Every structure is written in structure tokens, then in C-alpha cells.
Amino acid sequence: xxxxxxxxxxxxxxxxxxxxxxxxxxxxxxxxxxxxxxxxxxxxxxxxxxxxxxxxxxxxxxxxxxxxxxxxxxxxxxxxxxxxxxxxxxxxxxxxxxxxxxxxxxxxxxxxxxxxxxxxxxxxxxxxxxxxxxxxxxxxxxxxxxxxxxxxxxxxxxxxxxxxxxxxxxxxxxxxxxxxxxxxxxxxxxxxxxxxxxxxxxxxxxxxxxxxxxxxxxxxxxxxxxxxxxxxxxxxxxxxxxxxxxxxxxxxxxxxxxxxxxxxxxxxxxxxxxxxxxxxxxxxxxxxxxxxxxxxxxx
Amino acid sequence: xxxxxxxxxxxxxxxxxxxxxxxxxxxxxxxxxxxxxxxxxxxxxxxxxxxxxxxxxxxxxxxxxxxxxxxxxxxxxxxxxxxxxxxxxxxxxxxxxxxxxxxxxxxxxxxxxxxxxxxxxxxxxxxxxxxxxxxxxxxxxxxxxxxxxxxxxxxxxxxxxxxxxxxxxxxxxxxxxxxxxxxxxxxxxxxxxxxxxxxxxxxxxxxxxxxxxxxxxxxxxxxxxxxxxxxxxxxxxxxxxxxxxxxxxxxxxxxxxxxxxxxxxxxxxxxxxxxxxxxxxxxxxxxxxxxxxxxxxxxxxxxxxxxxxxx
Numbered sequence: 308x309x310x311x312x313x314x315x316x317x318x319x320x321x322x323x324x325x326x327x328x329x330x331x332x333x334x335x336x337x338x339x340x341x342x343x344x345x346x347x348x349x350x351x352x353x354x355x356x357x358x359x360x361x362x363x364x365x366x367x368x369x370x371x372x373x374x375x376x377x378x379x380x381x382x383x384x385x386x387x388x389x390x391x392x393x394x395x396x397x398x399x400x401x402x403x404x405x406x407x408x409x410x411x412x413x414x415x416x417x418x419x420x421x422x423x424x425x426x427x428x429x430x431x432x433x434x435x436x437x438x439x440x441x442x443x444x445x446x447x448x449x450x451x452x453x454x455x456x457x458x459x460x461x462x463x464x465x466x467x468x469x470x471x472x473x474x475x476x477x478x479x480x481x482x483x484x485x486x487x488x489x490x491x492x493x494x495x496x497x498x499x500x501x502x503x504x505x506x507x508x509x510x511x512x513x514x515x516x517x518x519x520x521x522x523x524x525x526x527x528x529x530x531x532x533x534x535x536x537x538x539x540x541x542x543x544x545x546x547x548x549x550x551x552x553x554x555x556x557x558x559x560x561x562x563x564x565x566x567x568x569x570x571x572x573x574x575x576x577x578x579x580x581x582x583x584x585x586x587x588x589x590x591x592x593x594x595x596x597x598x599x600x601x602x603x604x605x606x
Numbered sequence: 607x608x609x610x611x612x613x614x615x616x617x618x619x620x621x622x623x624x625x626x627x628x629x630x631x632x633x634x635x636x637x638x639x640x641x642x643x644x645x646x647x648x649x650x651x652x653x654x655x656x657x658x659x660x661x662x663x664x665x666x667x668x669x670x671x672x673x674x675x676x677x678x679x680x681x682x683x684x685x686x687x688x689x690x691x692x693x694x695x696x697x698x699x700x701x702x703x704x705x706x707x708x709x710x711x712x713x714x715x716x717x718x719x720x721x722x723x724x725x726x727x728x729x730x731x732x733x734x735x736x737x738x739x740x741x742x743x744x745x746x747x748x749x750x751x752x753x754x755x756x757x758x759x760x761x762x763x764x765x766x767x768x769x770x771x772x773x774x775x776x777x778x779x780x781x782x783x784x785x786x787x788x789x790x791x792x793x794x795x796x797x798x799x800x801x802x803x804x805x806x807x808x809x810x811x812x813x814x815x816x817x818x819x820x821x822x823x824x825x826x827x828x829x830x831x832x833x834x835x836x837x838x839x840x841x842x843x844x845x846x847x848x849x850x851x852x853x854x855x856x857x858x859x860x861x862x863x864x865x866x867x868x869x870x871x872x873x874x875x876x877x878x879x880x881x882x883x884x885x886x887x888x889x890x891x892x893x894x895x896x897x898x899x900x901x902x903x904x905x906x907x908x909x910x911x912x913x914x915x916x917x
Contacts, residue, residue, distance in 0.1 A: 355729060418641040451656060546875060601793050
């Protein structure tokens, strides 16, 4: 079991040397790729049309929604829907999402980094077993464990608290984090560790003064990936919380939809508002975010 | 620490081998303990817990009572379980068929770095940011037969009751899943393509291979492991499509989109039968594990050697 559970997501092979990586497109592609171009633009339409529809509809009033052409922008755009959503405790749900995301991602990064370092640099049966347990976690749909988690959280009197969302989120982020971080840590040259060891450096110091700076892009990648997952998480909040005080954004969309089912423009305004923070992050840190995610999963 | 260094230096003067060994003495296993503890508490123990609970009766509030195989009998005799398995298999199959080629082609397309492709790629990845709940709500509105895309574009065939028609709804779900997840897999393929050595294309160029030949003879074989990674994430991931389907269709109409995870949730938290829901959870775990192992086998045993060879 132990050795066979290694997923294909974890190539142990050394990565292609950086020198051979292609920075420019392959030569000889001077002829325009017409088919590729058409496909590319077609997919862009598939991506953009729903986004466009959501944004223009969110700016319509009820009457305009029922009477105007759904694909045309409103004659008189209004922000009333946004006002309605913001008055409905949007700020509180946003704050809850922020607390849960930071509260999960920071500890998850910390413990995963320590574990990845030990797994890559260390030896022994214990670390091998640990690594295999995490790989097992990648292969299993962990959502299947939600019922015992619900039981545990209830027993620990944490039901309907933000901590109830944070603790399992940390655990669920660990397997993929350890995998990506250890893939990157393997690339740090052994000689660096050895020379620091000769200088009398402890493991703890090496971890923070050598391993962490050398793998900073990977740490950021893993942080972003986990933050997206936790921020957009739906199942844990649905099952482990109940009151508006502990509601997070994705769940608030769902409850809002229930309350305002006749007011579609308002529901869509809440969708826009919930996406806006991530869009801002995307616009600011797109390059870092995409190149990090790419490297993290194609390694 | 100083003693280790001292010994090391002594040994270095005598022989090379032992000093290496001392130097390479790994860090303490304790560093892995916090992660392992969290993971054990909230994943491994619940995994055992779900197996245990599948042999009990529990309504989610009262006492947990051991009840032998009765939950398993309930679950296995219930036609809805078989239906949920079928729906899961269908969605897994169709969403793979749709997503894999699109994301592969888009990945190859965006990996080249012309200006306009870079601009396209900025927008391609926007769905990565949206929560499944947001995507589901957006598509519910978009697919509305009266106020959605169909009437908006004046295309009558688009103005159907997509989510209320049990013959169509499965394909709508597959499409929405693709809309949300293709960007992520495109990103994986884009990274994979960018790691293919240019020299291979240069050689093919000299041999006079065209673009299509290059795609089939270089790009595709070189992407073997990327394809396996992406496929595994797609297939195993489709066992976790819960949020999207829950908000989009709630499993309906009837049972036509009631996937296994959704069936588990509804059995446990709506019908208050945690024993049966746990049995469904166990089935989910077994399927996920089997699929992951199968896909890994497809990847071949000696990945390391073959990957080196490819480079």
C-alpha cells in the first residue's frame, strides 16, 4: 500500500534543467495557427458571456430585468442592488471569510513547510510513512469524512464557530501543500545545506534561513492555492456553521439566493461583490499567481 | 551541534565516506509531527470514523447505536444509491471527455507567447477565482428560459428549461463543470508545454515536420505525465463536485443529478440517517482510492527513468 499510493501528481524525477526550458515559442511557427486562433477566441466567448451577463444584470432594476433584453446593458444602470447586498451584512461575511482563510492558510503553510523539509532532508521509516500518509490523502475524496468531522466538532463544542471551519481546513490543505513544497525543496542543492551544517547551523535555523528563502515562490504558490480553496469553500460552512454570525461569503451567496429568489439582479450583485476581492488580487498579482500555480502543478 | 561538527572534521581528515554520512544526517522527524497530527486528527481518524459509523444508527443529534450491517443493507438495497453511482460515473466520464481535450489544446495554445494570446490568457483564468456557489448561481440565471441567454440572443433552442429537463440537466452540469475547471487544467498544460525542450522542436523543424506532426510526435508524448496529473485531478476531483451541483440543481430534477457526494449529504444531513450516509462515504473513499491507483498504473511503474529519457 505504502509505495503504491504515490500519485502521478508527484513526479520524483528531477525537473528538466532550467537551461532547456523554453522561454520563447518554438521556431518555425511563423505561419499563423488559424485553427488554434479560432478555438482560442471561441473559448474566450464561452468564458466571457456568463461574466458579462452577470455584471450587466446586476446593474438592472427589477422592472428593467423583466422587460429589457437580457443580453443588453441596462438603459439606466443602478447600484441599488449593491446597496441592498452591502446592507445585508456583506461586510461581516467578508470579515468571516478573511479570518477563516488567514487562520487556515498561515498555520497550514507553517506545518506543511516543516513537514516537507523533514521529508526531503530527513531519513527513516517514520518520515517515509508520514509522506505516504499525505500521498494517501491526495488520492482520497476527503469530503467523505465530513460526518465524523461533524461529530467531532459537535463533541468539542465548536459547532457554529469559525474555529470549526479553520481546523479541518488546515488538515485538508496539508497533503497538496507538502507535495508541492517538497517537490521544490528537492531542488535546493545539497551542498548549501552541508556547508551550513559545517558552520554549525541547526535544523531549525536552516529551515528558516536557507530552505524558506530558497523556496519562497513555492511557498507563495501553495499559499495562494490554499487561500483560493478555503475562501471559496462551501461544504464545511454548510455543515459546521449555522448562524449569520459565522456565515462566510460562499454560503452567504446561497442563503441570499434563498431570501431574494425573486430579485435576480440583487442575487447577481452579491455574486459580483463576492468575486470582486479575488479579482482585485488577480489584477495586482496575476503574473505571480499564474506562474506559481503552473510551476506548482507541472513540476 | 558543535560536537557533530568536530567529529565530522576529524573524520574528514581520515576518510571521505563516514563524514558524508554524518553531514547528511537528516533533520529531526519532529518537524513533521505538527502536520501529521493535524492530518491524523481531521482526516485519518475521520476516515476510520466513517467506516465505524457505517455500522451504526445515528440521526446526527441523539446517541450513536451499533447496528451491524443494517445501514449497509439500506444503502445497497436503495435504488437511489445505484442511480447516484451511475450519475457520478456519467458526470465523471463526460466531464473528462469534454475537459481533457479543451484544456490540452488551450494549454498548448496559450503556452506560445504572442501578445494577443497573453491578453486572452488573462481572461481565460478568471473562472479560477469564482467559488462554485457563485458559478452555480450565475448559470442558474443565465440558463433561465425567460430572462437568460436564450431570449437575449434570440435563439429559441437556447431558451429551454435546461435545469428542469431531466434529459438535458446532466449535460448542463457537465458544461458548467467544464466552464469552472478547464482554466485550472489549461494552466497545468501550459506549464507542461513550457517545459518541453526547444531542441526537440528545432530538430523536428529540420526534418520538415509540420505543426500537426510536431503536436502528435513531440508535444503529446512529452506531456505524458502532465496528462496523467491533470487526468487524475479531473477524475478524482469529480468525486468532490458537491457545491456546484448542490447550488445549481440540488440533485434534481428527480434524482437526475444526484451525485454520490450529494446523495451522502442529503442522506445524512437532510434525511438524518448518518449511518447510511457513512456507508456512502465509505463507498466514495473506496472508489476514489481505486481510481487513483488505476491512473497511477497507467502512468507506468518507472516514471523516473522514462522522464529522464524524455528530457
